Amino acid sequence: MDLKQAMAARHSVRAYAAKQLDEAALDVILRAGCAGPVGMGRYENLHITVVQDAGKIARISQATQKVTGSQDDPLYGPPAYILLSARAEVDAGISFVNAAGVMQNMALAAAEQGAGSVIIWASSQGIEQDAQLKADLGIPAGYKAVLGASFGYPAQTDSTLKDMGMTISVNRV
Structure with missing residues (x-):
């Protein structure tokens, strides 16, 4: 699958198969993240946490529910969850931009590997508000949770491709 195909195929997945991500697929996903654009190339300002323990994923879901007020599973039952954390002293704006590019x-990469994902910003807020959960996830001291996403194989295959047309208004000056 080339980049244009991956962009057209990628969509938010809100139901996952019980199967864990293959190690090879997860490696491709993480390496793609490590190749993401980061301001001034300061990759040391970010940290990636991969959570595959079902109990910890459930705790992240509960923490996210406190933020959103929803009783539904805000993570959609993934076999894997990936969190991006940033050094707390770095400007929040650049941390979010860096995390968004990496994510x-x-x-x-997940789409290219036949997996899916959905970005759940509120999950990072839930983690950040739960000091014990943050510690249990091994987030380094001095880092703040900034962006998380669920990853896994979709429960149902969706071969729908996005329209690659101009869907956002553009002006040229």
């Missing part, structure tokens, strides 16, 4: 690379 988009991982989402595209």
